[in-house]
Each structure stands twice: as structure tokens, then as C-alpha cells.
Amino acid sequence: MSSTEQGTSSAAPAEPTTAPESAAAPEVPESFYYVHGKDKVVHKVSAGALQHSALIHGMISNLGYTEEQAKANPFPFENIDGDILQMVVDWCNQHKGKPTPPEDTNLPKQKEKLFDLVLAVNYLEIKELLTYCCKQVAMMVKGKSPEEIREIWMIPTDAEDEAAEKEAKKRAGKEAAGETAAAAGDAK
Amino acid sequence: MLEEEPPIPEYIVLPSEVLCEIFGKLDLKNRLNLRRVSKTFCQLIDQLKLHLDTLSISVRSDCVRYRFNDALVSYNNDASNGCILEYNYSKKTAIQEADFMKIAVNDLSIVLKPSKIQIDSLYVDFHVSHKNPTELLETFRQRKRRLQVRQAYLTVNSADQAISLISALESETLKTIAINVPSSESTKGIWQLEQFKQAKSAEISAIVEAASLENFRNIPNFMIKAVKSIEVQHFIQLRDAFMESSTFKYCNIRVTESLDIDEIGRIAKMRVVDQKISEVYSILNAPNHLRLRITSSEVEFRRM
Numbered sequence: 001m002s003s004t005e006q007g008t009s010s011a012a013p014a015e016p017t018t019a020p021e022s023a024a025a026p027e028v029p030e031s032f033y034y035v036h037g038k039d040k041v042v043h044k045v046s047a048g049a050l051q052h053s054a055l056i057h058g059m060i061s062n063l064g065y066t067e068e069q070a071k072a073n074p075f076p077f078e079n080i081d082g083d084i085l086q087m088v089v090d091w092c093n094q095h096k097g098k099p100t101p102p103e104d105t106n107l108p109k110q111k112e113k114l115f116d117l118v119l120a121v122n123y124l125e126i127k128e129l130l131t132y133c134c135k136q137v138a139m140m141v142k143g144k145s146p147e148e149i150r151e152i153w154m155i156p157t158d159a160e161d162e163a164a165e166k167e168a169k170k171r172a173g174k175e176a177a178g179e180t181a182a183a184a185g186d187a188k
Numbered sequence: 189m190l191e192e193e194p195p196i197p198e199y200i201v202l203p204s205e206v207l208c209e210i211f212g213k214l215d216l217k218n219r220l221n222l223r224r225v226s227k228t229f230c231q232l233i234d235q236l237k238l239h240l241d242t243l244s245i246s247v248r249s250d251c252v253r254y255r256f257n258d259a260l261v262s263y264n265n266d267a268s269n270g271c272i273l274e275y276n277y278s279k280k281t282a283i284q285e286a287d288f289m290k291i292a293v294n295d296l297s298i299v300l301k302p303s304k305i306q307i308d309s310l311y312v313d314f315h316v317s318h319k320n321p322t323e324l325l326e327t328f329r330q331r332k333r334r335l336q337v338r339q340a341y342l343t344v345n346s347a348d349q350a351i352s353l354i355s356a357l358e359s360e361t362l363k364t365i366a367i368n369v370p371s372s373e374s375t376k377g378i379w380q381l382e383q384f385k386q387a388k389s390a391e392i393s394a395i396v397e398a399a400s401l402e403n404f405r406n407i408p409n410f411m412i413k414a415v416k417s418i419e420v421q422h423f424i425q426l427r428d429a430f431m432e433s434s435t436f437k438y439c440n441i442r443v444t445e446s447l448d449i450d451e452i453g454r455i456a457k458m459r460v461v462d463q464k465i466s467e468v469y470s471i472l473n474a475p476n477h478l479r480l481r482i483t484s485s486e487v488e489f490r491r492m
Contacts, residue, residue, distance in 0.1 A: 115202065118206060119202065119203075122202075122205075122206050130206070130209070131209070134206065134209045134210045134213060135213055137210045138210050138211075138213040138214050141210070141214065141218060141222065142214060142218055143218070144218075144221065145221060146221050146222070146224035146225045149221065149222060149225045150225055150226070153225070155225060155226050155229075
């Protein structure tokens with residue numbers, strides 16, 4: 001499966017009688033990497049599928065991970081729930097090396113899952129999937145009144161917001177005071 | 189460290205760049221709803237670029253009407269000192285003790301809040317029954333960034349109103365401009381605006397002093413309904429400019445006082461046939477010709 005997909009990018013399969021060196025090129029097995037989310041369940045993903053994630057792609061090319069290292073140390077994404085990471089991995093596998101379709105209907109309908117997916121996809125920098133997700137969220141908001149939108153996002157009203165802000169400020173103030181006190185303690 | 193924080197209300201926080209991408213996929217009406225959700229949303233919406241195919245503003249003494257693409261909103265003066273809001277000719281809402289003009293102006297200022305706004309066609313129509321909607325013009329004057337309008341069709345009651353509106357438009361994006369000023373006061377100031385001088389096409393229904401014609405020289409396509417006190421030197425100047433221009437296409441000027449063709453022919457050394465002048469000139473560095481026709485009521489230049 002992986003070898004045929006690799007072959008499409010090369011002219012080699014069309015000429016099976018060429019020298020063994022050039023024929024061997026598409027035979028190189030695809031490299032795999034491993035990722036895990038919050039639940040520590042490890043997913044095996046091909047390098048081709050991971051291309052979709054600018055973040056992982058950057059990690060691989062910048063860190064020069066070999067397959068053995070990757071196997072021993074799966075990329076840890078502690079901030080992503082296991083089921084969400086599963087969705088992301090599935091999507092990447094399905095769209096490996098393919099141009100992405102204009103619409104993607106397999107996104108979760110449940111808003112909590114969709115928002116979690118948006119966060120994960122944004123973090124992993126998977127541009128196309130993010131576009132689909134944003135479209136889906138936009139559809140959710142379309143035609144809704146401000147109150148209904150507030151419910152979707154579980155956003156408090158401005159009055160509640162202000163109260164929360166005040167609370168946060170107070171807390172930040174306390175923390176800052178604590179830090180300076182600690183710093184002063186260090187200096188002594 | 190002690191981790192003992194009071195519970196923070198659990199609402200979903202998406203990064204603002206993601207929110208912007210989501211909001212960017214929604215139209216004006218949905219965006220206006222989002223603006224009312226929270227302060228953060230409001231700020232994000234106002235940072236987004238807004239594109240409208242059509243923005244139409246029409247003002248009468250008893251009614252203000254806007255069209256945003258396909259949505260029509262009108263604010264009608266109610267006899268009992270209220271305002272009746274109408275949406276797409278059907279949904280009606282009455283607002284007690286409210287000035288229709290104030291509500292309309294406020295709504296427009298909210299729509300025009302985003303710093304970057306692109307409009308394909310802007311129509312403004314100030315009916316004679318409402319001489320000077322100053323508050324509404326103020327929303328245009330207050331803008332920090334100019335509107336990127338491609339085509340502007342303005343019917344206003346004074347040159348000052350036209351100047352206020354055109355000054356609020358980005359000159360680089362303004363291609364077509366139509367101006368209708370049914371007043372006899374001087375319109376000189378309008379034609380001196382940079383936004384005007386660089387337009388690709390202009391249609392003017394206003395009285396234009398012949399001395400202002402020099403501001404039209406770089407417009408490839410224009411029509412003027414009423415040019416006042418035009419003299420032979422003005423034709424000559426226009427002809428010379430068009431002969432040197434690489435972009436000129438068409439110009440039609442109607443005059444307020446009928447022209448003395450014989451006298452023009454004599455001074456400009458042009459041939460008069462049947463009370464008409466018709467001349468052809470070759471254009472500099474181009475295989476084209478410039479045709480000039482003058483009758484007692486109009487002057488026409490055309491590149492052929």
C-alpha cells in the first residue's frame with residue numbers, strides 16, 4: 001500500500017526493467033512516526049500523512065529524527081485528548097498525499113468535540129483541516145442570535161465577564177505580589 | 189506552590205486567529221450578531237476585513253434606507269415620534285420615542301466600524317427633501333482608514349457633501365465615479381480631489397466650470413452633462429492632452445450655453461460643415477486617431 005503510493009510520485013513503476021538501483025528507489029519502505037495524546041495511547045503514522053501537520057513536519061525536519069528514535073520516543077501531545085488525536089490521525093491518513101476535497105463532512109457534530117478538534121488542529125498546524133473545522137463552526141453560528149451564540153460558546157454576558165475579569169485581576173495582583181516577595185526573599 | 193484557585197467559568201476559548209478565520213466566513217448580518225456576543229468578539233469583528241458587493245444609502249426627509257448586498261433595512265419616521273424599522277419589506281419593528289435618523293446613523297456607523305472595508309458598488313442618494321444629513325456624513329468623515337470602493341454613484345445636494353463622501357474613499361481602488369449634484373453652486377472642489385482625478389471612468393451630472401476641465405484630462409472615459417463658460421482654448425487644451433495620452437478613450441461634454449460654431453471654426457482654424465465641426469487628429473506614438481466633433485450643444489472626443 002505504502003509502496004504504490006510512493007510509486008505514484010516516481011516514474012519507476014512504468015519501467016520495471018531498469019537498473020536495480022533506480023528500481024529500488026520506490027521500494028524504500030515508508031518511514032513511520034509515533035504520536036500519543038493525553039491518554040498515552042500511541043498512534044503509528046506514516047511520514048506522508050504527517051506532512052499535513054506543519055508542526056510535526058517541522059519537528060521531524062528540524063530535529064532530524066530517525067525512525068528508531070521516533071519509535072522509542074513518540075511525540076507527546078499531552079494537551080490533546082486521545083479521541084481527538086485519533087480523529088486527527090485518521091484524517092491525516094485518509095488525506096495522505098491527496099489533494100483535499102472542497103468539503104469535509106466527517107467532522108464531529110457535537111460542539112465540544114468540534115472545539116477540541118479545532119484547538120488540536122490549530123496547535124498541530126494542519127491548515128486544510130482547520131479550514132474545514134472553521135467552516136463547520138461558522139455554520140453552527142450562522143443565523144443564531146447573540147444569546148444563542150453565547151450559549152454555544154458558553155460565554156458569560158458582559159456583566160459576568162467583568163466580574164470574572166475583576167476576579168482575575170485580583171488574583172494576578174496577588175500572584176505578582178507573591179512573586180516580588182519571593183524575589184525579594186531570593187535576593188536576601 | 190499552592191494551587192488553590194477559585195473555579196474560572198468554563199467557557200470555550202479559541203485563539204483569536206482561529207476566531208477570525210471562523211468569523212471571516214460569515215456575512216454582515218451574522219457578524220453584527222457576533223459583535224453583540226462579547227467585547228472580545230466585538231473587537232475581533234471590527235478587526236476583520238469586510239467585503240460588500242453593494243452598499244446603498246438613501247436618505248429622505250422621513251426615511252433612511254440601506255441595502256447591504258441583498259438585505260434591505262429601512263428606518264421610517266413614525267407620526268407619533270417613533271421609528272419604524274423594516275427589514276426586507278416585511279419584518280416590522282416599532283421603536284417608541286426614537287429619532288429614525290439617529291438610529292439609522294448609529295447602525296451605519298457600526299457597519300462601517302471595521303478598519304478595512306471593500307465595497308464593489310457604493311450608492312448614495314440624498315433626496316432633495318433632506319437637504320443635509322450631517323450626522324450621516326460624519327460617519328464617513330470619522331473613518332481613520334478610507335473605504336476601498338470600486339464604483340461610487342453619488343446623488344447629493346451640494347458640492348460639500350460630494351467632497352465629504354469622496355474624501356472617505358481610497359483613491360487607488362476607485363475606478364468609476366458618477367456624481368449628480370442638482371445645484372448651481374460651484375463644484376470646483378470636487379474635481380480637484382485626488383480620488384477623482386485618477387478615476388478610470390466618470391459620469392457627471394452637475395455644473396462644471398470650464399476651467400475645471402483640466403482635472404479631467406487623465407480620466408480615460410468621461411461624460412459631463414453641463415459645462416459652463418467653455419471657450420475655444422478649453423477644447424484645444426483637451427485635444428492636446430488626449431493626443432498625448434495613452435489611456436484616453438472617450439469624452440462627451442454638454443454645454444450650458446449653445447456654442448457659436450462659426451466663431452470656434454474661425455479661431456481654432458477648424459472646418460465647419462452644416463453648423464458642425466468634425467476633425468481627425470493622429471495620436472502621438474500610436475496607430476490610433478482622435479476624432480473631435482463639435483455641435484452647438486456638445487463636444488465629443490473619441491479615440492479610434
